[in-house]
Amino acid sequence: MTPPAPPSIDILALGNAIVDVLSHVDESVIDGLPVNKGGMTLVGAEEAESLYGTLGPGVECSGGSAANTVVGAAMLGARTAFIGRVRDDHLGRVFTHDIRAAGVRFDTPPATGGPKTAVCLVMVTPDAHRTMCTYLGASIEMGPDDVDEALVRDSAVLYLEGYLWDPPGAKEAMRKAVRIARGEGRAVALSLSDPFCVDRHRDDFLDLVDADVDILFANEGEITSLYGTDDLDDAIHALTPLVKVAAITRSEHGALVIGDGDVHIIPAEPVTRVVDTTGAGDLFAAGFLTGWTQGRTLHDCGRMGAVAAAEVIGHLGARPEADLRALVTERVPR
């Protein structure tokens, strides 16, 4: 048997294709809503419309967790692709334009009927934390047929967002992609996305981490939620035998990268002013995975993640504005 050809894509992401509408709100707004502060709550079309009506002026910016990650990775020089579903409406065209313009291959055809392109109302409180309400819209339409088998085989890393467990068809799409990737000996990476999302799908996540995940991204809240513990060390002990690499992000305390039998302590990158934490985890994964596909050390991968995350929290929105590649070249030299 001949070994598989070297992949021509570094990172292929599956995710919900979402446009964010970001606005500043007071803490009292969050207190008055049936949402989890700092988390993501799913809402219906009417609920989203009515909430939007109550919010202040917004900024629209393409988002979606895994989409943000491949955009960041592309900006760092990685060869990337994305699978996700929009509709053929204004926001679908915006999402498609933005991800392609960043250099990400994106060929999933837009839905020509059914729900509108997904939107996420991102409410940023004065502490710079974000609370999100997502209307999944056309993301609900994603299914196994959207997974291009050749593309998965041709990608070094298959990257999945935990949010994909929310739309039912997407879950099937993800399982198909995982099966293909593992069959080809590719790496499977997963971000747990959100502690409440972990709550909704704990057993599925535990199975996937146990059986299929090589690289896991999580923050403290997500990993302790996964293992039903309050203690980070306990969660890490439960996790360590199951995955090759785990990156646990800890906001201003930096990150822990566990792998190669070691725990690497990654300091947070200094930030002048934290404006909006939206996308911090997504961009950490972007930096980390780009380093990983470039054969950097785990410590350097973690540092690259920290530099990319620091850029995105310095402004509104989850897509980088600065020249990420120049930042990483300067801050994490080879």
Added chain:
Amino acid sequence: MTPPAPPSIDILALGNAIVDVLSHVDESVIDGLPVNKGGMTLVGAEEAESLYGTLGPGVECSGGSAANTVVGAAMLGARTAFIGRVRDDHLGRVFTHDIRAAGVRFDTPPATGGPKTAVCLVMVTPDAHRTMCTYLGASIEMGPDDVDEALVRDSAVLYLEGYLWDPPGAKEAMRKAVRIARGEGRAVALSLSDPFCVDRHRDDFLDLVDADVDILFANEGEITSLYGTDDLDDAIHALTPLVKVAAITRSEHGALVIGDGDVHIIPAEPVTRVVDTTGAGDLFAAGFLTGWTQGRTLHDCGRMGAVAAAEVIGHLGARPEADLRALVTERVPR
């Protein structure tokens, strides 16, 4: 004859209702386009679509010069209203949501047919300067019927953007509004908007400044273009006898406020990092006019303009993100 009742609106603006799509570009992109760097070029629908296709990822944010000004003024506590025309499409709803959410009264009904809501492709170069291509779209539909006579009579200041001379119907709307405002003894303020716009409509601008303008906003390029001179002092000498107040903005050199027989030199407000100059002039006018309607000194009005302008150039987009009112209270105490 009884004197008119005190106005219930501080600032009423007439302007093009536009949604901005902001993206970062290299200098070479601007060099390769038939546009004026730092200026605004009008483009058709197809031209806008094709240019958008070549640009990098974007951020969508409500804009429009005079609309930005009343939004800033509303955030500073002024009672404001806006007249401008969108279509009943996605971007029209975004524009309407954002301006109303900022506290600006906006009742112009959207067009139900014809061209789409106006968009401005704002290209931000690494020097933080912006070059704009505007598709006027539904703004072309604005006309005298959109000017609510009672609203104009009820507003202390009528504020006009020079860009209104580009769509033919808007010019008529503006003339009607000026006639009503002057009949009621209200102040008329004008921003010259853009040196190339001044070039296109010099005689009209000269007539209006001569006959009707009380408060003029211009930057160095615009005011020297208006009087066909390279010398700022010459332009100021030509202008001074014609208006009550003139505010000449000079980027990092601050501003000159001419009025009450004096020239007030306003230093620029310190900025940590200039990210995007889009909206600097609009927000200067917002701060200035808010001060003016509050009876502040001309020097304080200029300082309020400088503080508001400094906020908006610290991030991407022409609408303020920070608490402008708190900034002004701190930086320009009574």
